[in-house]
Amino acid sequence: MIRFENVVKRYPGEATDAVHNLNLEIESGTICMLVGPSGCGKTTTMKMINKLIRPSSGAILIGGRNIDTVDTIELRLSIGYIIQDTGLFPHMTVGENIAVVPGELGWKKDRISSRIDELLDLVDLNPKAFRNKKPNELSGGQKQRVGVARALAGDPPIMLMDEPFGALDPITRARMQDEFLRIQEKIRKTIVFVTHDVEEAIKMGDTIAVLKLGQIVQLSSPMEILSNPSDPFVSELIGGRNSLKMLSLMRCGQIMKTLSPAEVEEARGSPQGILGMKATAQDALSEMLRTGERFIFVEDERHDVVGVLDFENLLERVNRHGITS
Amino acid sequence: MVSLRSPLKIVLLGSIGVLMTVWVVENPQDSVVARLVTYDKVWGLLLQHFYLVGASALLAVVTSVPLGIALTRPRLKSWAPRVLALVNVCQTVPSLAVVALSVGFMGVGSRPAIIALWIYALLPILSNTLVGFQEVDPAITEAAHGMGMKAWRVLFRVELPMAASMIMAGIRTAVTITIGSAILAAFVGGGGMGNLIIAGNNISRAQVLVLGAALPVLMALMADLFFEGIEKRAKY
Numbered sequence: 235m236i237r238f239e240n241v242v243k244r245y246p247g248e249a250t251d252a253v254h255n256l257n258l259e260i261e262s263g264t265i266c267m268l269v270g271p272s273g274c275g276k277t278t279t280m281k282m283i284n285k286l287i288r289p290s291s292g293a294i295l296i297g298g299r300n301i302d303t304v305d306t307i308e309l310r311l312s313i314g315y316i317i318q319d320t321g322l323f324p325h326m327t328v329g330e331n332i333a334v335v336p337g338e339l340g341w342k343k344d345r346i347s348s349r350i351d352e353l354l355d356l357v358d359l360n361p362k363a364f365r366n367k368k369p370n371e372l373s374g375g376q377k378q379r380v381g382v383a384r385a386l387a388g389d390p391p392i393m394l395m396d397e398p399f400g401a402l403d404p405i406t407r408a409r410m411q412d413e414f415l416r417i418q419e420k421i422r423k424t425i426v427f428v429t430h431d432v433e434e435a436i437k438m439g440d441t442i443a444v445l446k447l448g449q450i451v452q453l454s455s456p457m458e459i460l461s462n463p464s465d466p467f468v469s470e471l472i473g474g475r476n477s478l479k480m481l482s483l484m485r486c487g488q489i490m491k492t493l494s495p496a497e498v499e500e501a502r503g504s505p506q507g508i509l510g511m512k513a514t515a516q517d518a519l520s521e522m523l524r525t526g527e528r529f530i531f532v533e534d535e536r537h538d539v540v541g542v543l544d545f546e547n548l549l550e551r552v553n554r555h556g557i558t559s
Numbered sequence: 560m561v562s563l564r565s566p567l568k569i570v571l572l573g574s575i576g577v578l579m580t581v582w583v584v585e586n587p588q589d590s591v592v593a594r595l596v597t598y599d600k601v602w603g604l605l606l607q608h609f610y611l612v613g614a615s616a617l618l619a620v621v622t623s624v625p626l627g628i629a630l631t632r633p634r635l636k637s638w639a640p641r642v643l644a645l646v647n648v649c650q651t652v653p654s655l656a657v658v659a660l661s662v663g664f665m666g667v668g669s670r671p672a673i674i675a676l677w678i679y680a681l682l683p684i685l686s687n688t689l690v691g692f693q694e695v696d697p698a699i700t701e702a703a704h705g706m707g708m709k710a711w712r713v714l715f716r717v718e719l720p721m722a723a724s725m726i727m728a729g730i731r732t733a734v735t736i737t738i739g740s741a742i743l744a745a746f747v748g749g750g751g752m753g754n755l756i757i758a759g760n761n762i763s764r765a766q767v768l769v770l771g772a773a774l775p776v777l778m779a780l781m782a783d784l785f786f787e788g789i790e791k792r793a794k795y
């Protein structure tokens with residue numbers, strides 16, 4: 235668990251605090267998104283966790299220990315760090331980049347080598363093809379995968395990610411987000427993720443901290459942020475179309491009506507659209523618009539129809555969260 | 560990949576030098592030239608020249624590179640422009656004056672020559688080292704620190720390799736210049752190819768003069784090609 239207690243950061247010669255009286259608690263194994271406009275103090279907040287920036291006052295605790303009392307190198311080796319454009323070392327191969335932290339940790343050669351393969355597999359890059367490539371031979375998305383692999387190399391419990399997908403084109407970015415969430419399901423790291431993109435925050439976050447002028451204006455779940463923006467700043471930041479964004483957070487599997495075997499039999503062969511359990515309610519709505527029907531079926535991994543989702547059901551779900559816009 | 564062309568060119572230039580020497584030794588204008596230019600003597604002068612250049616360039620590398628590294632550390636950063644200006648000023652003093660001055664301190668021989676040559680070799684290496692380190696993206700070094708690399712590891716495993724080709728370019732310039740300037744060593748008894756030029760001039764024998772001038776030029780061209788190859792190899 236990471237905990238900020240009344241953390242203040244004022245850069246020398248500045249008239250205002252870059253981070254002002256910040257209190258924040260990040261649960262182990264969750265993703266906390268820091269979101270807000272440029273210059274609101276996201277990067278400063280993040281860099282105080284690995285001591286790249288020292289707070290002017292206040293304390294930061296990791297697992298109950300004040301990081302001031304922890305050796306800087308030891309602390310940093312236990313925190314994966316990914317920045318925009320990845321910060322990959324251009325003179326090292328992909329393998330050498332990934333080997334940096336294990337090397338600093340003093341691992342044996344063959345342990346490092348098998349770790350490189352394992353991580354490249356995890357981020358879906360063929361180890362044989364990519365180990366010996368230099369970063370400038372990679373596409374933006376591939377670089378980012380290597381960046382993720384490198385940050386995970388020492389198996390740190392915590393990851394800091396500063397706009398990691400910010401430089402990617404929208405399609406690659408969406409794919410990286412999906413894959414990163416898939417990886418996180420396996421590894422369950424405590425992640426602090428900085429972004430200025432609210433859509434990304436809503437999609438990726440377990441909790442979202444909205445920052446404005448160095449202060450947290452709202453700290454809650456994505457659903458809560460969408461349904462109950464705490465003040466006009468947050469509403470403006472998340473923009474309109476909240477209902478659509480909320481639909482994108484609901485999974486068909488969670489909100490469908492389960493069908494009895496008899497009903498399933500009846501449904502068989504009907505021409506309605508079918509979606510998987512993990513599809514979002516937004517996908518469901520879009521499918522209804524495409525087929526012109528007011529309901530769709532939901533199937534499990536074995537492609538057996540297990541449930542149904544109808545339009546009234548979606549409406550009720552959205553209204554339950556008190557959306558007006 | 561370094562192309563095969565530059566090793567070939569180096570061999571070609573070397574052969575020209577050998578052929579010229581052979582031509583003068585085997586077909587001397589007269590007995591004076593025959594006595595002055597022998598294989599032994601040319602080889603000896605060549606080695607001396609090599610020594611002058613090698614010693615001064617090595618001295619310049621071991622002083623300039625650490626100085627350049629020091630002047631790109633956060634604490635000493637503000638000193639960089641001043642030090643660079645000072646070295647620049649030294650550079651503008653005519654080389655003959657520096658040679659004469661160092662003779663005043665150290666007497667004649669190869670030592671004052673090496674000191675003078677060293678001063679000239681400092682600037683290109685120092686300025687390139689500074690630029691090489693300044694060009695390393697701060698985001699990359701910050702990532703390195705953030706990952707948990709110790710400061711000296713960041714320096715040697717990240718910054719130095721990234722600045723290497725720039726530093727090599729500075730060494731290349733320094734060595735090429737020094738090969739030419741080392742001719743001046745002959746004026747203070749430091750030896751080298753300058754001896755042939757002075758002798759050829761004193762006795763007005765064109766053969767000797769031409770050989771004395773051509774060999775350092777060929778050496779400089781060969782060194783340039785050689786270090787160009789290393790510089791390219793250091794590029795990531």
Ligand SMILES: Nc1ncnc2c1ncn2[C@@H]1O[C@H](COP(=O)(O)OP(=O)(O)O)[C@@H](O)[C@H]1O
Pocket residue numbers: 245246248252270271272273274275276277278279
């Ligand atoms: N090294 C610095 N010196 C002075 N001011 C800084 C420095 N770094 C950031 N700031 C200021 O602090 C504020 C917060 O910056 P930052 O944390 O980078 O914001 P964000 O990551 O949200 O864009 C900004 O106003 C920025 O100009």
Ligand SMILES: [Mg+2]
Pocket residue numbers: 276277278
């Ligand atoms: Mg930032």
